[in-house]
Amino acid sequence: MFDSLRDERPLARMVYPDGHLGWIATSHELVRKVLGDPRFSHSLEIGHFPVTHQGQLVPNHPKIPGMFIHMDPPDHTRYRRLLTGEFTVRRTSRLKSRVEAFAAEQINVMRECGAPADLVTNFAKPLVLRSLCELLGLPYSERAEFEHAPTLQHDPDSKPEEFAAAFERASSFFTEVIGRKRKQSEDDLLSRLIAEGQLTTEELCNIVVLLLFAGYETTESALSVGVFALLHHADQLASVRADPAALDTAIEELLRYITVNQYQTYRTALEDIELNGETVKKGDTVTVSLPAANRDPAKFECPEKLDVGRDAAGHVAFGFGIHQCLGQNLARVELRAGLSALLQAFPGLRLAATIDEVPLRLKGSVFAVENLPVSW
Template structure:
């Protein structure tokens, strides 16, 4: 355990607005980009807020992602249980060589080329959602009718998960990312997901399928437990993150009409706009968390072996040392280099899929409904403040 620091903080909270991280993050980044922090379990570790320092931690093999070494920076009913080694297949909570083995099996499935091959299908799915919205008429909840179904259907087709079962896994995932869920709720959700994927893997063994999970089954390199955990990890990440980017991204563009107008005037800005929304909104707002495997000096601070380090993606993505005028949404900005997808060996496996979905879905939404607007005052849009992945709970819209 690290020595106690009298100036240690707790994890910053309290957003000044729906799109801005806690103001104290910016102050910490300017004054002390590596700050002592007290974790809810009583350990004293560190909060890293500067862009360069965040990238350094995420790229340095001396910082471990192994779950049993970490502490959760915010209160969680499962904090103690999470101090156990990750289950087989849960590779995001492992270090090389275990992480490398799983990652190697999956990397070939998520190439830029393969994601681009999915573009026609993403357009079809988006068009179907928009047609259904138009037929039903306003007002609508954009999350339920657009932001959630598009990535859910895409990842289901890619993995080979029946979309008819979406409510089951969407409910379970919502519980698992809810920071206020009870331990009983979390255990029940984990159990439901386990049964769901165990049965699915058994069906794929009996009837080989031409999809990602079917291919992993056929490879013969993974046990049923590994396959089930990998399946859930990819399914949850594949719909939760992109769904929240589509919902929160639409909200941000509606609240920044000059940026929306620039995007509409020049469709070639779609790639830029996607990267800028990813940077500006930083929906991964708690972590990643790492543990030092050796003594490491960072920005003049000595991080001792065993210390837990939380890096702040929102603070890094708004570091003026890296991005000019970072507090402003600017769809013409070159925002590449943001750390929303992480950095280093654990960089998000599905980032190209998320980019494809956002680049296609957002322009199609605004093309179909040029008069799109909020159906409630902006202050009444319910936010996901108590979720580990930030976004809007619902986005009531009209046109």
């Protein structure tokens, strides 16, 4: 569908769930233009959400302290500046040894379970959650208090009341952890933010919610679906095994090829804007399709093919512009540690089901596999 739309009309009209007549952009060029243009806002005060959430319309609402993903400068700038240093390549590389240790421990868990094992529940989910807990300063041993909320957030079939209860439980727990760290700081992001003294408890709690909810399901899914893609393309898996040094290049191609962030990226025009020969009126919301942009043949040759040797620079799997994913460097550390551990530990890694038997999650905001049975 997106291929023909991109070819015929890369900026097309789109009716939103609340009845708003907006737009959808599907070409790589237009997606980057919209995401990089300060005349487009990401505020939920004025925007129109492109999909329903758990069967309900997402209403406009005022800014939530600390939830900077839906803020424009200067508010967005203030929060992002406080966090940018925590997610640089240099800072996230300091977590590399810990993330690799987590990966090794989850490999042992898989061996203890025996083949066939579900790679999602036994490897990908715990690896990513443990890494996020390490960074943020959340006790992984108490994950039952918060781990279900992000999953329900991204599940279109979850019940609103179920998510609300899980969210409230998680938020209360985060507030409790913040209180602990005010009394005794540790070497983690939360402790450092508390020490700087610029944020309230409400802001700190919402930042934890944002970072956890944005970084858990997305990276776990990228890892799981990335493994699925490699196991489905034996020649590409063989290429990665033959040259482990090229794993970083392969990861960028996997991010481009699968693009787990599906259809919740949008911006709203703050003024009339000429775009691709059309006038996007002030107040019009434009949804940008990251998967369609990453499959644009004008940017990537034979984009429908997985090519782990491809230079995938310029992909928009992490977005673009001022809201480009803050945690992308951590995600790369997690993906590299996870894939490297699996390839080294299991030379015979293979699917323990047919391709058609692997359950895909297509309806949620994050493309994922529900489970991935593997043998070795």
